Amino acid sequence: EIVLTQSPDFQSVTPKEKVTITCRASQNIGSSLHWYQQKADQSPNLLIKYASQSISGVPSRFSGSGSGTDFNLTISSLEAEDAATYFCHQSRSLPLTFGGGTKVKIK
Amino acid sequence: EVQLVESGGGLVQPGGSLRLSCAASGFTFNTYGMTWVRQSPGKGLEWVSSISASGDSTYYVDSVEGRFTISRDNSKNTLLLQMNSLRAEDTAVYYCARPIESLRVMTAILYWGQGAPVTVSS
Numbered sequence: 001e002i003v004l005t006q007s008p009d010f011q012s013v014t015p016k017e018k019v020t021i022t023c024r025a026s027q028n029i030g031s032s033l034h035w036y037q038q039k040a041d042q043s044p045n046l047l048i049k050y051a052s053q054s055i056s057g058v059p060s061r062f063s064g065s066g067s068g069t070d071f072n073l074t075i076s077s078l079e080a081e082d083a084a085t086y087f088c089h090q091s092r093s094l095p096l097t098f099g100g101g102t103k104v105k106i107k
Numbered sequence: 108e109v110q111l112v113e114s115g116g117g118l119v120q121p122g123g124s125l126r127l128s129c130a131a132s133g134f135t136f137n138t139y140g141m142t143w144v145r146q147s148p149g150k151g152l153e154w155v156s157s158i159s160a161s162g163d164s165t166y167y168v169d170s171v172e173g174r175f176t177i178s179r180d181n182s183k184n185t186l187l188l189q190m191n192s193l194r195a196e197d198t199a200v201y202y203c204a205r206p207i208e209s210l211r212v213m214t215a216i217l218y219w220g221q222g223a224p225v226t227v228s229s
Contacts, residue, residue, distance in 0.1 A: 034215040043219035096154035
């Protein structure tokens with residue numbers, strides 16, 4: 001099983017600040033890494049697919065990078081509506097697995 | 108507009124059974140593999156099971172293998188999850204999910220249902 005380790009677990013950030021969330025895979029997954037945002041009491045929402053590919057309708061301040069075992073999700077300028085928990089997800093092999101999540105709070 | 112609407116969740120005693128349904132609309136259901144993902148209270152996301160577009164291939168996380176059965180009725184655009192021998196640790200919100208690409212289950216998930224809460228408790 002591929003284990004995904006996210007860091008940090010929690011981040012308190014000021015609006016307009018840059019946010020970087022890291023996801024590390026326990027083995028090489030190429031670019032089969034996706035990022036989701038989940039707001040309180042809502043279903044997850046896909047932000048980035050295959051490490052760095054954008055998703056239609058997702059604000060351009062969200063971007064992804066990385067390959068192999070190390071990946072980043074970057075929010076270039078945090079907005080109040082970005083308060084949420086962010087998860088990474090690998091689809092390289094079964095079982096599909098998710099990271100433990102990073103909760104972003106607005107200061 | 109793609110819609111995934113789960114039903115069938117509820118309270119069940121340990122050892123009991125429950126069947127979740129997911130009514131799909133807004134896309135050609137029989138061309139997409141489908142997936143169930145669950146989320147325990149206050150916890151992260153866990154993949155549970157996936158099924159191919161035709162229904163011929165099914166996949167499970169080890170912790171539910173032999174207890175849960177995923178199936179689909181392509182004539183009714185419905186995804187099902189039969190859950191038997193339920194345990195307290197199966198308590199979670201169960202999401203029906205559709206991948207971003209047709210004919211694949213091992214890819215990103217673009218659409219999620221609103222979730223069906225399942226509580227296993229005596």
